[in-house]
Amino acid sequence: MQGLHMVAVHHAYGSTAVLNNISFTVPAGELVCLLGPSGCGKTTLLRIAAGMERLQAGSVIIDEEVVADATIHVPPEERRIGYMFQDYALFPHLSVLDNVTFGLFRRDRVTAKERAMEMLDQVGMARHAARFPHMLSGGQQQRVALARALAPEPRLFLLDEPFSGLDTGMRSRVRAETLAVLKRNNVATLMVTHDPQEAMFMADRIKVMGANGLILQTGAPADIYHKPVDEYVAHLFGDMNMFEARVEHGQLISSFGAIAANATAEGTIVRVLIRPEGMTLSNTDGSNTDGGGPQGGGALVDILSAHLLGNSSLVRFRVRDGINGGAEFHVRVPGSFDLTEIGPIWARVDPDHIFLYPLV
């Protein structure tokens, strides 16, 4: 079975457990992302896979070869792994071409150069082969680092926050290019990031890690976004609207209307989380200030502020009446929001963006 398998990995620094019985698989051709805050153990997992950290318990298997367990430790240089870190670590005294051929010491000079040029061509840097790293932009250096890491045809590729050093505009472009190259080379890729949007874009599977050294949720990006297992995971993708309510007759009463409580037990007090993009605003005559379709029910609101963020606006409002009267919420609407709009505004919620979590 081609790829990486981490089986029952446990790791502690002194008496502090940072990884608790972690098991997961990264098959060839797929990109799995470890997503979590600083200190959750994601980089430690990466280092264990790389062989830079001694495995304390469990096993690490790459392409059916056990590279680490209780009795085995294959050193990093023999695991055939490619790495890309935040600082790229290009050799400043070597040209772009020489940086990429550096890891191809098992090949003769001619085939090494051919392979290096093939990889530089893949990342769009072939015409810069004679230049030196200090002559390149951050994005160009990242491309060279990618070519260097992939040139030896690794069986596993590890990325540790590789795009953090790039400015926003360049980051999106370089991310997309990197993903295309990785997919073309069909290598199993494990990536670490604290950026949820980056994980959503890059990953075939996301593993959300918590502060307790456990994997809290595993799934495709859509699963994590639409069905977060708890409040912590839900909050990963940005601020949420929140209020508390009691389940009565299988539903919750809110100013926006009745909300189905699914399988939550009668009388349970739950925290209701609603994504800003899960609400819509509309006029009393049924037309929409946000271009979206109206849902049933709705709460009469007073608009407090609107901030244009580019292709969307963040609008803050206060509910006038009902059980949520006086509470403030925020909604994300497409385009600009006209604060001079005359007439009452109604806010409605999309059930697909509502999450209920029983209060402990």
Add this chain to the structure above:
Amino acid sequence: MVKITPSFEIEVETIDNDHRRLVDFTNQITAAIDDQQYAECARLVPDFIALSKRHFAREEALLDKFDYPGIDQHRQHHAGLDDKMETMLTLAGRVEDNRLARETLRREVFFFLMDDVINEDMDFKKFLVDARSKEK
């Protein structure tokens, strides 16, 4: 091609046997997609799902028998896989004329097997092995 090596064994015969059969199904589904035997693929996926559900029931019964402290969580995990199984069934019905459905089904079946079934079961491996050895 998926292979179960000793590292992945739970060391409980009923569970490991189920896992091996699920691996066989996964390999057959992948082969059917690769060989463009789409009708065969559509036939295999419901059987794969049915076996998964029977496996979950057997597993929960075993964990219940030994009072596994995390059994509620594990049951919840199984219940949370209903949507994924439905998705796989839907994809299986579309593999004939949809390339994306084929790629997605291949990925979903693999990750379901490895992450949601086998890797997830590693959580209780030690507990179950210890509990059964005490029973003997």
